[in-house]
């Protein structure tokens with residue numbers, strides 16, 4: 001059995017849908033990954049073969065003022081999961097982020113590039129990356145710019161703002177790959193099914209800016225919204241963000257044969273599915 005921790009989140013719900021009878025899900029309050037006793041109780045009772053951890057504190061700006069919570073959930077929680085999965089002989093799959101990189105490389109990041117986070121969220125996720133090694137049977141999957149049917153995300157924010165305003169200003173100097181949680185879930189399952197270990201990148205292919213992504217969202221949704229550019233410096237959010245964080249996913253393709261689709265095609269499919277939902 002594959003246990004999804006954080007199963008009520010955006011990625012967790014898509015993973016649960018794809019896993020079907022192979023999967024089982026837990027989330028707060030039935031498991032609290034910041035509590036070693038809770039992790040031990042749930043994992044020893046359920047005895048999964050694989051644990052996929054989707055639980056995280058993902059409010060990037062919120063992490064700046066809640067450092068302790070960020071480190072507990074994204075860092076220490078992963079150590080507890082790694083200790084207990086090692087104890088029960090299970091594989092631990094941990095999901096991490098492009099925000100562990102500082103964005104200065106200028107070409108797509110590879111799995112072994114140096115992590116140098118710019119913000120507390122990235123620092124806390126890096127702590128999680130390091131803690132995952134407590135269990136040698138681990139798989140670390142970095143991804144980025146997620147959107148999906150079951151959570152707060154940039155696509156939903158834009159569609160909501162697009163109903164209210166005819167002109168929006170969106171940063172055009174951060175480059176990355178918008179990624180549909182359904183495609184990430186497919187990539188994670190492909191890696192698990194091949195029993196891959198170590199670090200992999202998984203994101204939809206191609207890249208754009210948040211501004212380009214916003215324009216594509218309105219184009220595909222048929223909303224007449226003008227999207228103006230601005231710089232990250234002008235936006236002045238609490239957390240610094242990497243300016244270039246595209247991920248090189250060639251190792252995933254080589255080792256599993258799974259090739260994530262182009263980000264714009266994924267967006268189209270997502271919007272169609274959203275209409276039906």
Ligand SMILES: NC(=O)C1=CN([C@@H]2O[C@H](COP(=O)(O)OP(=O)(O)OC[C@H]3O[C@@H](n4cnc5c(N)ncnc54)[C@H](OP(=O)(O)O)[C@@H]3O)[C@@H](O)[C@H]2O)C=CC1
Pocket residue numbers: 005006007008009010011012027028031032033034053054055056057058073077095096097098125143144145146147150151152
């Ligand atoms: N969203 C994004 O753009 C990206 C996300 N990622 C990573 O992907 C993974 C999944 O992200 P996403 O689906 O967006 O996350 P969500 O925030 O949608 O889901 C996280 C889930 O974890 C639960 N959770 C929070 N704290 C705990 C805890 N202490 N114990 C147990 N469960 C807890 C949350 O519950 P509750 O809602 O009640 O707090 C929620 O159900 C995370 O590791 C994230 O860092 C990586 C790159 C991009």
Ligand SMILES: Cc1cn([C@H]2C[C@H](O)[C@@H](COP(=O)(O)OP(=O)(O)O[C@H]3O[C@@H](C)C(=O)[C@@H](O)[C@H]3O)O2)c(=O)[nH]c1=O
Pocket residue numbers: 058059060061097098099143144145146153154157168169170171174210235241
């Ligand atoms: C709503 C809005 C956002 N923006 C900018 C702010 C930000 O730089 C960018 C995206 O905004 P968000 O708050 O959705 O992005 P952010 O929370 O930074 O998204 C990140 O989340 C974490 C969890 C990750 O791991 C990352 O991969 C990434 O997906 O768009 C605008 O410029 N104008 C706007 O109207």
